[in-house]
Amino acid sequence: MEERFYYLNREPSKDGFRYVHAYECELKPAPLYQIKLGFFRNSQEILKEAHKYYAKVALCQDCCPIKDEVTTHAFLYHQNKQLKSSLN
Numbered sequence: 618m619e620e621r622f623y624y625l626n627r628e629p630s631k632d633g634f635r636y637v638h639a640y641e642c643e644l645k646p647a648p649l650y651q652i653k654l655g656f657f658r659n660s661q662e663i664l665k666e667a668h669k670y671y672a673k674v675a676l677c678q679d680c681c682p683i684k685d686e687v688t689t690h691a692f693l694y695h696q697n698k699q700l701k702s703s704l705n
């Protein structure tokens with residue numbers, strides 16, 4: 618897979634997640650809200666870097682290399698719910 622530059626949106630979306638976008642994505646955040654994550658080839662590396670900034674991060678489904686369930690929004694949502702319920 619080709620290496621691309623990714624940004625994290627500093628501003629959370631309505632669902633509470635902050636989304637990662639590639640440099641080329643037309644949905645990428647305005648410069649004021651961009652956190653520069655760097656160059657990555659796969660979604661695991663992107664998420665690892667993004668999690669250093671915020672706990673609730675997800676990948677833009679338009680531009681990010683989403684190949685499996687592990688990195689989809691639905692999976693992360695499910696994972697967060699499990700985390701919460703395991704704390705109770």
Ligand SMILES: [Zn+2]
Nearest residue numbers: 638642677680
């Ligand atoms: Zn995007």
